[in-house]
Amino acid sequence: DSGVTQTPKHLITATGQRVTLRCSPRSGDLSVYWYQQSLDQGLQFLIQYYNGEERAKGNILERFSAQQFPDLHSELNLSSLELGDSALYFCASSPRSDSGNTIYFGEGSWLTVV
């Protein structure tokens, strides 16, 4: 158990809908990272927040957004969902403002868009 908690574990929704994925980082970690993993794309970095502020942006679609709250939990919002958004979404955390050598992943949220 990494100490990173993600909910929900599984989610099935229809195209065009909107979902919110939630992440609680390890106690004391200020950075939260979101990654998307699909079969043909590997682990793709989406976005990072550090202590409530956006720090780095990767291949995140405009339909996706995220935020980190004062209690350091983070939410990833996915809207106007398409079939291709079906993937495993991971949250990871670290104590630093950069990834350093180690980040700790949650168990992921499986999203299926039908």
Next chain:
Amino acid sequence: GQSLEQPSEVTAVEGAIVQINCTYQTSGFYGLSWYQQHDGGAPTFLSYNALDGLEETGRFSSFLSRSDSYGYLLLQELQMKDSASYFCAVPGLNTGRRALTFGSGTRLQVQP
């Protein structure tokens, strides 16, 4: 640009030794990390190399050659539970080195 190359799949038998290679292209270098991921599970940190040479952690070792832009993960005394995907990763240029960029992963199958 930045890229990480790994073999897509490796097969070995229980008790054997296997080496998973990773070559990278990046301007500047801030260390090479290795992660393990079982099917349906979360990636977990295995090893990190910032300097040339071998780092050993139990049955797993990781090697780095910065001059060759090359590293490898060495798994000894393979067990069935080592069947998983293994990813090398470096701090991503496109993230200001704030987030890890992962290779496409090597799927290791350990056979009895």
